[in-house]
Amino acid sequence: MLLWWWSSVFLLCIHGFRAQQTYVDNRQLACEQNFTEALGYTCNSSPACQSYLTFRSQPPLYNTPFSIAALLRSNPNDIAAINNFNSTSDIIPANTIIIVPIRNCSCSGGFYQHNASYVLQSTNETYFSLANNTYEGLTTCQAMISQNTYNYRNLLVGNNITIPLRCACPTANQTAAGIRYLLTYLITWGDTYTSMADTFGVDDIQSILDANELSPTHIVFPFTPILIPLTTPPTGINNSATPATPPAPPVIPVAPSPGGGSSSKLVFVGVGIGVGLLLIVSLSGFLVWFFRRRKNQNQHNLPPPKHFPPKVMIPSESKSWSISSEGIRFAIESLTVYKYEELQKATGDFREENRVNGSVYRGIFNGDFAAVKIMKGDVSGEINILKQINHSNTIRLSGFCLHQGNTYLVYEFAENGSLSDWLHSTKNTKNRKNGNDSVLGWKQRVQIAHDIADALNYLHNFITPPYIHKNLKCSNVLLDSNMRAKITNFGLARSVDDNEDGELQLTRHVVGTYGYMPPEYIENGLITPKMDVFALGVLISELLSGKEATTTTGAPEKEEDKDAVVVNRAQLSEMIKEVVGGENVREKLVAFMDGDLKGEYPLELAYSMAEVASKCVAADLNDRPYVAEVFVVLSKILSSSEDWDPSDELEHSRSLSIGR
Ligand SMILES: *[C@@H]1O[C@H](CO)[C@@H](O)[C@H](O)[C@H]1NC(C)=O
Ligand SMILES: *[C@@H]1O[C@H](CO)[C@@H](O)[C@H](O)[C@H]1NC(C)=O
Ligand SMILES: *[C@@H]1O[C@H](CO)[C@@H](O)[C@H](O)[C@H]1NC(C)=O
Ligand SMILES: *[C@@H]1O[C@H](CO)[C@@H](O)[C@H](O)[C@H]1NC(C)=O
Ligand SMILES: *[C@@H]1O[C@H](CO)[C@@H](O)[C@H](O)[C@H]1NC(C)=O
Ligand SMILES: *[C@@H]1O[C@H](CO)[C@@H](O)[C@H](O)[C@H]1NC(C)=O
Numbered sequence: 001m002l003l004w005w006w007s008s009v010f011l012l013c014i015h016g017f018r019a020q021q022t023y024v025d026n027r028q029l030a031c032e033q034n035f036t037e038a039l040g041y042t043c044n045s046s047p048a049c050q051s052y053l054t055f056r057s058q059p060p061l062y063n064t065p066f067s068i069a070a071l072l073r074s075n076p077n078d079i080a081a082i083n084n085f086n087s088t089s090d091i092i093p094a095n096t097i098i099i100v101p102i103r104n105c106s107c108s109g110g111f112y113q114h115n116a117s118y119v120l121q122s123t124n125e126t127y128f129s130l131a132n133n134t135y136e137g138l139t140t141c142q143a144m145i146s147q148n149t150y151n152y153r154n155l156l157v158g159n160n161i162t163i164p165l166r167c168a169c170p171t172a173n174q175t176a177a178g179i180r181y182l183l184t185y186l187i188t189w190g191d192t193y194t195s196m197a198d199t200f201g202v203d204d205i206q207s208i209l210d211a212n213e214l215s216p217t218h219i220v221f222p223f224t225p226i227l228i229p230l231t232t233p234p235t236g237i238n239n240s241a242t243p244a245t246p247p248a249p250p251v252i253p254v255a256p257s258p259g260g261g262s263s264s265k266l267v268f269v270g271v272g273i274g275v276g277l278l279l280i281v282s283l284s285g286f287l288v289w290f291f292r293r294r295k296n297q298n299q300h301n302l303p304p305p306k307h308f309p310p311k312v313m314i315p316s317e318s319k320s321w322s323i324s325s326e327g328i329r330f331a332i333e334s335l336t337v338y339k340y341e342e343l344q345k346a347t348g349d350f351r352e353e354n355r356v357n358g359s360v361y362r363g364i365f366n367g368d369f370a371a372v373k374i375m376k377g378d379v380s381g382e383i384n385i386l387k388q389i390n391h392s393n394t395i396r397l398s399g400f401c402l403h404q405g406n407t408y409l410v411y412e413f414a415e416n417g418s419l420s421d422w423l424h425s426t427k428n429t430k431n432r433k434n435g436n437d438s439v440l441g442w443k444q445r446v447q448i449a450h451d452i453a454d455a456l457n458y459l460h461n462f463i464t465p466p467y468i469h470k471n472l473k474c475s476n477v478l479l480d481s482n483m484r485a486k487i488t489n490f491g492l493a494r495s496v497d498d499n500e501d502g503e504l505q506l507t508r509h510v511v512g513t514y515g516y517m518p519p520e521y522i523e524n525g526l527i528t529p530k531m532d533v534f535a536l537g538v539l540i541s542e543l544l545s546g547k548e549a550t551t552t553t554g555a556p557e558k559e560e561d562k563d564a565v566v567v568n569r570a571q572l573s574e575m576i577k578e579v580v581g582g583e584n585v586r587e588k589l590v591a592f593m594d595g596d597l598k599g600e601y602p603l604e605l606a607y608s609m610a611e612v613a614s615k616c617v618a619a620d621l622n623d624r625p626y627v628a629e630v631f632v633v634l635s636k637i638l639s640s641s642e643d644w645d646p647s648d649e650l651e652h653s654r655s656l657s658i659g660r
């Protein structure tokens with residue numbers, strides 16, 4: 001493990017000679033982890049150069065050229081001149097972006113930096129608060145920890161802290177392209193690639209991406225620095241043209257300038273909501289969705305599924321929970337509207353023996369089974385989604401009924417119940433629904449995973465607007481008479497509106513099921529299609545292991561440790577990563593696999609499944625594949641599984657057990 005880490009660092013260094021600088025990627029939030037990106041920009045060309053920083057005026061302390069110069073150890077006259085102030089004591093309005101010239105950005109300890117110093121003034125100041133709040137992201141807690149002797153736990157008022165401010169010098173490659181300076185800009189809410197490029201008069205947006213080794217689909221974060229390559233010294237910034245800083249929660253959408261004549265359109269939206277976050281532990285923070293669409297075909301670094309650029313939108317927080325007549329009216333056009341009496345007749349007046357699960361009843365309409373689900377309040381959202389969805393791996397809605405404030409949804413009936421009944425009931429007999437002891441075989445499991453991916457691929461990529469299911473889990477996967485999977489329960493699904501480019505979808509109300517929710521959703525409420533990919537990875541892990549998404553491993557010792565319940569829950573998403581990582585993968589995988597399979601599965605294909613599942617549950621959503629990619633992998637596994645003969649493996653495992 002350590003070896004692996006060192007070799008990556010080594011590779012990174014080798015790479016560093018040719019590469020530009022690596023974007024910090026919110027790693028500055030994990031103060032106790034020593035990431036190279038967080039320590040600074042690596043020295044990869046000339047030992048020193050003229051450079052520029054940006055700083056946002058911060059009343060009451062840092063809002064004149066003089067006080068900003070003192071904080072950043074720059075020259076007040078330079079600051080006043082470049083930003084067109086008359087004097088070094090001009091009061092600068094809050095959040096105005098100031099360009100701060102650094103005459104000598106130089107290399108120390110392998111990183112480009114400009115040292116400032118700061119004397120601690122209050123007991124509540126920490127390396128993190130200095131880096132993030134006082135210095136606005138121009139440095140990181142990691143860089144300060146590594147260059148100061150003061151232990152971060154014992155900082156005292158009066159300590160004189162070295163502040164290594166991030167700056168960088170152009171590489172030979174950049175110099176060859178005419179770039180003379182790199183300016184450290186601090187990303188904030190509402191920035192777009194276009195606005196950043198406009199602000200600094202950069203014509204080639206690709207040069208910004210290159211300078212920070214970013215791909216167009218990579219998410220970047222506010223309060224982190226990004227390098228802007230400049231061919232001429234910067235002049236003062238027109239602050240009235242730059243976006244406003246603090247967002248009014250939950251979101252500020254930033255529409256890209258339409259038809260800007262340019263062949264590339266870049267959108268970059270910032271949004272913030274606060275979810276109590278632990279700075280040191282988590283890599284969370286506020287997210288910015290940063291993406292770009294290129295019509296320019298000479299770019300080969302486009303995201304794989306071109307028909308679905310990562311795009312997110314805003315939740316309607318204020319959605320009222322009354323029956324919306326408009327929603328129902330849309331639905332009526334294509335659905336049967338049932339009379340309550342018909343439902344009573346079909347379900348035997350909602351008799352207990354017709355109850356399938358929770359508030360879902362089995363009914364017979366014209367000789368065919370159907371499921372009737374009783375829901376309180378407004379479900380027009382779900383009705384409208386289901387009515388548009390027409391895919392064999394999603395449960396079809398055939399009609400509905402409104403009666404005394406309840407909505408009754410009539411769905412196609414899935415004879416074989418939910419996937420969780422099949423996978424988890426043997427371990428948890430009270431859930432046993434399928435009556436017999438039959439167990440899902442390998443091919444059935446692969447088919448189910450494939451079906452789920454097929455349905456998600458359809459939702460994400462083949463309908464307009466695309467949908468994010470948001471609540472994919474084992475009990476929301478139903479099995480029909482042929483054991484084919486159909487996903488259901490679109491109550492939380494959100495559309496990704498195609499017309500509104502680049503809006504970020506966030507929610508304050510994190511609802512869902514622990515074990516299936518990705519970290520960016522739990523921590524920040526960020527909703528993206530990658531959320532479904534995470535849940536898909538958990539589902540595949542469940543299909544492989546028969547284990548539940550979370551298993552409680554210990555009760556909290558103290559009442560006030562209620563949050564610890566979550567910590568104590570073993571997450572399947574973590575287990576699967578453990579299985580495919582490191583050594584003894586074969587043994588770990590065999591141990592992980594569902595005992596009910598009795599060894600009757602092709603180990604190589606099981607490994608491929610486990611591998612794709614572990615990629616799907618990557619903590620960083622940028623590392624997760626798109627569902628279209630997962631679908632392709634599962635299709636291959638499915639076709640290989642069809643050629644696989646269980647008796648081969650049985651022989652194999654028998655000979656193994658005889659051999660023991
Ligand atoms: C961080 O890593 C560097 C080498 O990459 C090492 O020199 C330094 O001591 C480490 N710092 C901490 C705080 O672990
Ligand atoms: C600078 O001086 C000019 C003319 O004296 C004046 O119009 C302008 O408002 C001053 N600017 C500031 C920021 O004080
Ligand atoms: C810049 O800083 C480096 C390191 O402190 C020093 O060696 C160099 O002489 C300085 N260059 C200028 C032009 O001040
Ligand atoms: C620290 O406390 C001071 C008041 O004593 C307050 O003004 C400042 O905002 C606090 N800083 C942080 C980082 O909490
Ligand atoms: C970092 O600083 C910004 C701006 O002052 C603030 O809004 C944000 O909450 C800070 N981040 C954290 C994690 O404290
Ligand atoms: C910046 O400060 C660090 C720590 O005090 C020191 O090691 C380094 O040499 C300084 N760099 C420059 C360019 O002064």
Ligand SMILES: *[C@@H]1O[C@H](CO)[C@@H](O)[C@H](O)[C@H]1NC(C)=O
Pocket residue numbers: 117118119160161
């Ligand atoms: C803090 O240290 C820096 C350099 O290490 C020095 O230039 C500065 O004068 C010191 N500040 C105080 C208040 O002692």
Ligand SMILES: *[C@@H]1O[C@H](CO)[C@@H](O)[C@H](O)[C@H]1NC(C)=O
Pocket residue numbers: 018172173174176177
């Ligand atoms: C910069 O490097 C990239 C790849 O590392 C290369 O494709 C490009 O041609 C180089 N540009 C210049 C101007 O050398």
Ligand SMILES: *[C@@H]1O[C@H](CO)[C@@H](O)[C@H](O)[C@H]1NC(C)=O
Pocket residue numbers: 238239240241
């Ligand atoms: C600054 O930007 C605003 C808004 O885009 C524009 O109206 C104004 O003319 C610009 N001012 C200057 C000096 O460029």
